[in-house]
Amino acid sequence: MQEYALIMRHEDGAKIASPEQMQEWMRQTMDWIGGIAAQDKFVSGTGLQFDGARVVHADKVVTNGPFGEIKETIGGIIRVKAESFDEAVEFAKGCPVLQGEGNTMEVRQITSHS
Amino acid sequence: MNQDLVPHLFRREYSKIVAVLVRNFGLEKIEVAEDIASETFLAAMQSWTYVGVPQNPSAWIYAVAKNKARNHLTRLSKVREIGSDGLDEVAGLPIDLTDTNISDSQLRMIFAVCNPAISAESQVGLALRILCGFGIEEIADAFLTSRETIYKRLQRAKETLRREASGLEVPDELAIEKRLDAVLTTLYLLFSEGYYSESHPEVLRKDLCEEAMRLAELLLEHRVTDRPTVRALLALMCFQASRFPARRGESGELVLYAEQDESKWDQTLIERGVKLLRAASTGTSLSKYHVEASIAYWHTMKEDTPEKWESILMLYDHLLQIECSPIAALNRTYALARVKGDAVAIVEAEQLRLTNNHFYYVLLAELYGKVDPAESRRCLAQALALAKTEADRQTIRRKLDSVGPANPADDYSPCKPY
Numbered sequence: 001m002q003e004y005a006l007i008m009r010h011e012d013g014a015k016i017a018s019p020e021q022m023q024e025w026m027r028q029t030m031d032w033i034g035g036i037a038a039q040d041k042f043v044s045g046t047g048l049q050f051d052g053a054r055v056v057h058a059d060k061v062v063t064n065g066p067f068g069e070i071k072e073t074i075g076g077i078i079r080v081k082a083e084s085f086d087e088a089v090e091f092a093k094g095c096p097v098l099q100g101e102g103n104t105m106e107v108r109q110i111t112s113h114s
Numbered sequence: 115m116n117q118d119l120v121p122h123l124f125r126r127e128y129s130k131i132v133a134v135l136v137r138n139f140g141l142e143k144i145e146v147a148e149d150i151a152s153e154t155f156l157a158a159m160q161s162w163t164y165v166g167v168p169q170n171p172s173a174w175i176y177a178v179a180k181n182k183a184r185n186h187l188t189r190l191s192k193v194r195e196i197g198s199d200g201l202d203e204v205a206g207l208p209i210d211l212t213d214t215n216i217s218d219s220q221l222r223m224i225f226a227v228c229n230p231a232i233s234a235e236s237q238v239g240l241a242l243r244i245l246c247g248f249g250i251e252e253i254a255d256a257f258l259t260s261r262e263t264i265y266k267r268l269q270r271a272k273e274t275l276r277r278e279a280s281g282l283e284v285p286d287e288l289a290i291e292k293r294l295d296a297v298l299t300t301l302y303l304l305f306s307e308g309y310y311s312e313s314h315p316e317v318l319r320k321d322l323c324e325e326a327m328r329l330a331e332l333l334l335e336h337r338v339t340d341r342p343t344v345r346a347l348l349a350l351m352c353f354q355a356s357r358f359p360a361r362r363g364e365s366g367e368l369v370l371y372a373e374q375d376e377s378k379w380d381q382t383l384i385e386r387g388v389k390l391l392r393a394a395s396t397g398t399s400l401s402k403y404h405v406e407a408s409i410a411y412w413h414t415m416k417e418d419t420p421e422k423w424e425s426i427l428m429l430y431d432h433l434l435q436i437e438c439s440p441i442a443a444l445n446r447t448y449a450l451a452r453v454k455g456d457a458v459a460i461v462e463a464e465q466l467r468l469t470n471n472h473f474y475y476v477l478l479a480e481l482y483g484k485v486d487p488a489e490s491r492r493c494l495a496q497a498l499a500l501a502k503t504e505a506d507r508q509t510i511r512r513k514l515d516s517v518g519p520a521n522p523a524d525d526y527s528p529c530k531p532y
Contacts, residue, residue, distance in 0.1 A: 014149070014156035018249020019124035026159045027119055033163070047160030051153055051182070076160065 001081045003043060004088035007106040008075045008097045012050045028096035036080055036091055045078035071102040079110065119167055124155045127172060128247035131179045131211075133219035138183070138207055141226060142276050144244070150186060154179040176211040183209050220245070221336050222282040224329060228297040231278045236271040237300045238307065243268055246325040256307065256322060284338060294339060298347050298403065301326050305351050320358055327351050345394035346403035352387030353410035356380040368505050376416045384414050405433040423452035440468050444477050456481045472500035476510065483517060490517050 013022055036042040050073070053065030066073040075097070082088040085107065092105040128151045135147035157178050158171075168174040227240045242248040242256070254264045285293040308322025330348040333339040360378035363369050391407050409429045412422050430446035443466055451459030460481045468474035475497035482490040494514045501507045 012156065013159060014152040017152075018252055019128040019152070019155050019247045020122065020252065021249060022155045022159050023119065023122075023124040026163050029159075029163045045164045047164050049157055049160050051157065052185075076164070078164075 001083060002088075002112055003110040004080055004082055004085070004091075005106075005108045005110055006078045006080060006088065006092045006095065007108065008077070008095060008103075009072045009106060010075050010097045010100055010103040011070045011073060013075075014050065025096055032094050032096060033078065035094065036078075041081045041091070043079035043081060045076065047076040048074055050075075071100075072104070085109065120171070122247075123171060124158070125247035127175050128152075128155065129223075129245050130216045130220065131175070132244055132247075133223040134209065134211055134216055135179075135183055136223065136226075137215075137219040137282050138209055141282065144272060144275070146186065148244075150179060150182045153182055157182075180209045180211065217332065217335055219282065220332055221339065222284055224297055224332065225285060225293055226275060226282055228293075228300040229275065229278055230293075230296045232271050232274050234300065234303060236267050236274075237296075238304050239264060239267050240271045240275070241300060241304060241329070242322075242325070245329060256319060290338065294333075294341070294343070297333070298343060301329055302347060302351075302403075304329075305354075309354055323351065323355050323358070327355065342394040342397045342399075343401040343403055345390045346401060346407045349387040349390035349394060350403055350407040350410050352383045352390065353407065353414055356383035356387065356414065368509065370509065371413070371416075374416075379414070387411065387414070400432070400436075402433060402436045405429050405436065409433070418452075420453070423449055427453050440466075440471055441473065444468070444471075444473055448477060448480070451481055456483075456485055460485075470500065472497040472502070472506065472510075475500065476513070479513065479517070487517055 013025065017025070033042060033045060048066075050066060053067075055063050055065040055067045057063070068074075080088060080091055082091065088107050088109075092107050095105050097103045098105060131151040131154065132144070132147045135150060136144055139147055154175055158175060162168065162171075223245060224241075227244055228237050232240065239253055239257070242253045243250070248256075250261055250264050250268070253268075254261045257264070284290070305323050305326035308319035308324075308326065327348065330344060330351065333344045334348065356379050357371075357374060359380060360374040360376065361369055387407070388411065391404075391411060394404060394407070409426055412426050412429075415422065427446065427449040430442060430449055433442050434446060444463075447459050447463045447466065450462060460478070463474075463478055463481055466474065475493045479490045479493035479497065482493060491514065494510055494517065498507060498510045498514070501510055
């Protein structure tokens with residue numbers, strides 16, 4: 001078993017979604033995580049706030065963030081256990097974020113130290 | 115880890131936060147208030163998803179909204195110029211998200227939104243957006259128009275709002291009756307949009323009705339707006355909404371009153387309606403809502419009695435004196451038929467001459483049913499040609515199938531599906 005990071009990339013929900021829609025997405029994402037946790041494969045997860053983000057550049061100049069194209073903004077990351085990349089990718093496919101056109105899920109392996 | 119997420123929590127809290135922030139910032143800053151509210155729910159989404167719903171979700175939401183509002187004011191004060199828009203006074207005011215202030219701010223917001231200077235259609239849209247927290251997409255769905263149309267409509271309405279009302283106030287004693295009238299009209303328009311949905315194929319919009327009722331309840335929470343007319347309106351809404359569980363068939367088709375399974379009617383709502391109607395019977399004036407609620411009350415008793423129809427006829431006579439409407443005239447004629455027979459009713463019906471109205475022909479078909487089935491079929495054909503929604507057409511087709519010498523469609527109200 002390896003650990004993988006599933007990185008959610010999508011635009012700022014507040015700009016495009018109604019309160020009801022946001023509550024619905026939240027519920028769907030909780031259900032998605034719950035499904036992984038039920039298989040005892042969920043390690044941890046965190047969301048990243050869109051408000052007040054900062055970007056520090058190589059020349060130490062600080063600008064407002066988040067960084068990158070609007071739809072590529074990292075909204076959150078979860079860590080899962082999986083037998084293979086394929087399995088991790090299958091988990092990623094279930095993320096509600098993918099309902100939005102242009103949103104993506106990035107799957108990265110986390111180096112194990114065992 | 116997870117508390118239960120109350121349905122529509124975000125939507126409800128949105129309208130509360132916007133109301134309080136507009137109270138603090140002023141109507142001109144309504145978009146700022148909306149942005150702060152949206153950002154608050156985004157923050158919740160980015161947090162609760164991973165750590166679970168907090169023990170007190172509302173408290174969490176209010177704390178974050180307050181912070182964001184304060185940050186906003188701080189940012190503004192940093193860039194302000196001399197002679198700015200009184201930000202200092204505003205910045206000093208605490209953002210009060212106690213129940214009392216929330217309820218108070220929402221009341222003021224209702225009066226601001228239901229401003230006669232704004233078109234009725236726009237008032238309903240604005241109410242849905244600001245008072246009920248609906249998204250543009252959701253409002254466009256309810257009215258079967260495009261996102262762009264709704265967006266423009268709301269922008270224009272907000273523009274008028276900013277022009278017409280500088281502060282968020284409850285109208286004074288002199289103005290309040292008239293202003294309350296406008297509010298009730300808008301609330302009933304909202305309810306009717308949900309209940310009858312002429313412009314939407316999916317006929318039942320329970321959400322819209324619930325929101326209209328919730329806003330009416332809000333009015334009753336305040337002494338200044340807890341009046342007989344408001345109680346009467348809410349009673350009317352309760353009686354009508356009580357039939358929601360029975361109005362839809364297995365395949366989603368509309369079930370007319372006569373065919374409804376009354377055991378499905380919500381008795382709690384009916385009881386609430388009765389209490390409200392009794393509580394509304396104080397004071398000296400009888401509003402149209404009183405009369406309509408009384409008629410609706412009679413229809414909570416499915417059993418046909420002479421007393422029922424005589425009372426309903428009298429009530430419609432009264433209603434037409436207060437306010438003449440084609441539908442009321444048609445319904446009165448139907449009640450007349452139940453009291454004095456089809457022949458008498460036919461004579462009066464033909465004098466109405468509402469030849470552009472498909473309900474007119476449905477009524478005539480009903481009245482001719484026993485006496486002249488051929489004429490009845492002709493009328494139904496006319497009705498079919500004039501009908502506007504698929505649901506109505508289906509209903510008329512079913513009637514056409516059942517019209518015959520022994521078998522007239524037996525409905526309490528051919529004019530409005532119930």
